[in-house]
Amino acid sequence: MPEPNLLVIGNGGAAIHALQAARASGHSGPLHLVSDMQGRAFNPMLSPYYLAGKILFDDCFPFGEGFYKKFDITCHLGSPVETLDSANKEVILKGGEKLPYDRCLVATGASPLLPPVPGLRTSNHLFTLRTAEDTILLHDALSETQSALILGASLVGVKVAEILVQRGIKVTIVDIAGQVLPHAAHPECAGILEAHFATKGVELHLSSNLERVEDHGSEAVFHFQGNKTIKADLCLVSTGVRPNLDFLNGSGVEIDQGIIVNHRMRTSVEGLYAAGDVSQGRNLLTGKEEVIGLWGNACYQGRTAGLNMAGQKTSYPGAVPDHISTLFGLTLVHLGNPMHQGNDVTILSNRDLSEGPYRLMAFDKGVLVGANLINGFESAGRLRKAMIRKLNWEEHFGPLTRVPSDQEIAQFLADVPDSLSIPSPPF
Amino acid sequence: MQIGFSFNVSRCSGCMACVVACQDENDLHGDGLNFRHVTRLEKGQFPAVSMSFLSLACQHCGDAPCMMVCPTGAIYKRDKDGIVDVHQEICVGCHSCALACPFGAPRYLENGKMSKCHFCVARVEDGREPACVRVCPTKALGFGSMDSLSRQKAEKASMFLLEPLMKVSGP
Numbered sequence: 119m120p121e122p123n124l125l126v127i128g129n130g131g132a133a134i135h136a137l138q139a140a141r142a143s144g145h146s147g148p149l150h151l152v153s154d155m156q157g158r159a160f161n162p163m164l165s166p167y168y169l170a171g172k173i174l175f176d177d178c179f180p181f182g183e184g185f186y187k188k189f190d191i192t193c194h195l196g197s198p199v200e201t202l203d204s205a206n207k208e209v210i211l212k213g214g215e216k217l218p219y220d221r222c223l224v225a226t227g228a229s230p231l232l233p234p235v236p237g238l239r240t241s242n243h244l245f246t247l248r249t250a251e252d253t254i255l256l257h258d259a260l261s262e263t264q265s266a267l268i269l270g271a272s273l274v275g276v277k278v279a280e281i282l283v284q285r286g287i288k289v290t291i292v293d294i295a296g297q298v299l300p301h302a303a304h305p306e307c308a309g310i311l312e313a314h315f316a317t318k319g320v321e322l323h324l325s326s327n328l329e330r331v332e333d334h335g336s337e338a339v340f341h342f343q344g345n346k347t348i349k350a351d352l353c354l355v356s357t358g359v360r361p362n363l364d365f366l367n368g369s370g371v372e373i374d375q376g377i378i379v380n381h382r383m384r385t386s387v388e389g390l391y392a393a394g395d396v397s398q399g400r401n402l403l404t405g406k407e408e409v410i411g412l413w414g415n416a417c418y419q420g421r422t423a424g425l426n427m428a429g430q431k432t433s434y435p436g437a438v439p440d441h442i443s444t445l446f447g448l449t450l451v452h453l454g455n456p457m458h459q460g461n462d463v464t465i466l467s468n469r470d471l472s473e474g475p476y477r478l479m480a481f482d483k484g485v486l487v488g489a490n491l492i493n494g495f496e497s498a499g500r501l502r503k504a505m506i507r508k509l510n511w512e513e514h515f516g517p518l519t520r521v522p523s524d525q526e527i528a529q530f531l532a533d534v535p536d537s538l539s540i541p542s543p544p545f
Numbered sequence: 546m547q548i549g550f551s552f553n554v555s556r557c558s559g560c561m562a563c564v565v566a567c568q569d570e571n572d573l574h575g576d577g578l579n580f581r582h583v584t585r586l587e588k589g590q591f592p593a594v595s596m597s598f599l600s601l602a603c604q605h606c607g608d609a610p611c612m613m614v615c616p617t618g619a620i621y622k623r624d625k626d627g628i629v630d631v632h633q634e635i636c637v638g639c640h641s642c643a644l645a646c647p648f649g650a651p652r653y654l655e656n657g658k659m660s661k662c663h664f665c666v667a668r669v670e671d672g673r674e675p676a677c678v679r680v681c682p683t684k685a686l687g688f689g690s691m692d693s694l695s696r697q698k699a700e701k702a703s704m705f706l707l708e709p710l711m712k713v714s715g716p
Contacts, residue, residue, distance in 0.1 A: 414614030
């Protein structure tokens with residue numbers, strides 16, 4: 119039997135790892151890559167480092183120039199996919215060209231979500247930060263910017279705010295939620311961060327509902343509920359992302375928030391796989407399927423898809439939502455769901471920062487379900503492991519009345535059988 | 546080939562010589578900046594108590610999670626000996642590896658870049674032992690290829706089973 123014809127739509131972490139894994143596992147048949155973008159695979163995680171002047175633009179492309187040649191990949195760049203005909207197993211590119219496949223991976227990622235606020239989408243001062251093109255546009259605009267409004271106090275929003283402040287730009291962060299980082303930080307942790315951001319010169323407008331945007335020459339005016347207005351030269355929208363799956367209309371593939379996949383990254387349609395930010399994955403904490411928009415998760419999903427497409431049988435069980443990010447000099451860790459609620463939930467924190475780094479831990483029936491750390495990230499990976507393995511802390515420590523120290527966490531985990539064995543995903 | 550550390554928990558006295566040797570070898574003088582950590586494990590309740598120690602550094606995982614999550618490709622695995630190391634000029638200091646490592650191995654230098662146990666790669670290439678292994682007074686720490694380490698372990702286990710039998714049937 120000839121080797122199957124594998125086709126990958128997308129050119130990000132998931133796509134690259136899929137191609138690499140398929141080739142490395144011995145697939146000698148054709149490998150096609152289709153992308154609407156030109157050029158190499160871009161990592162959106164790195165654009166803040168470029169904007170901050172810490173790396174060159176070229177460094178935002180982590181897989182190098184020679185990747186596609188080395189793995190003998192036929193690239194179709196600058197070719198957006200118009201539709202995917204799953205019945206005839208072919209993708210139809212814009213312009214009408216048809217590419218047949220035996221197995222196809224959808225790894226098209228996600229795009230910034232723009233809130234439906236009148237005047238926002240048409241504003242000349244609107245920027246987002248996701249693609250290589252977005253990064254260049256924002257970078258070039260910064261030299262003429264004196265004031266900026268960041269819509270969405272997300273990790274991206276705060277990270278960009280930090281860069282703008284360093285460049286002497288007046289920054290206002292706005293969010294509809296009553297706290298910064300509403301998806302990543304417990305309100306108590308957010309409070310500490312908010313106070314810190316304020317000392318760095320950031321103006322915060324929380325619980326603020328944007329009603330409309332008007333362009334007035336070189337600046338835009340943002341009107342909020344309650345007759346509040348803010349003027350700014352530049353507006354960065356960082357209110358989240360949505361999966362790029364418009365071309366799948368009519369393909370019959372099952373979609374919830376993202377494409378539904380199983381542990382082998384197979385979709386509901388024969389021969390069709392999905393991985394990365396366009397697909398869902400299992401949240402190991404809740405057991406629910408959801409979009410887990412993390413670079414590492416995308417790479418693991420891509421690798422799993424590539425191996426299965428090449429005929430191997432491997433699976434990826436899922437991940438827990440987690441982030442680590444340095445924001446205005448503080449390293450914030452978010453693990454699982456620090457806002458977890460329920461009757462058996464114990465939330466412990468050491469608010470007194472003179473006693474060491476801030477740490478908040480949420481336990482449900484003695485099992486760690488969420489955590490926030492500020493600095494003191496040394497035990498972050500171990501806490502993550504304890505969370506994934508659903509270890510019971512009460513069995514070890516007795517009733518939980520205070521946050522365990524680093525030393526206690528290390529002791530607890532060292533006591534777990536096979537805690538020293540070399541891990542396999544998830545860790 | 547994959548090289549690795551071996552550790553015999555029943556031999557470790559918790560003297561911390563490995564930690565100090567590592568700091569010395571790698572010029573680590575920052576506060577709390579150690580590539581190797583010794584954890585004290587206490588078990589039981591008086592009078593039936595026991596204490597043991599665990600000396601741990603980077604495990605140089607076969608399928609290293611730090612390498613997979615690294616956004617820049619700075620973390621890499623050497624083909625010839627499986628050592629997981631970091632290209633510091635490519636590292637942006639994003640700390641993703643700190644969250645991915647289940648052993649808490651990644652450390653960060655003053656310039657924000659990741660650094661961790663690299664198996665004293667210069668010593669190993671020169672045919673010598675890593676600093677921590679060389680200095681260990683009780684020979685709790687060892688190193689070698691995974692094949693030779695598991696062979697040693699199997700030999701030791703067989704001797705453990707055979708020795709009592711040899712005594713019984715001996716002259």
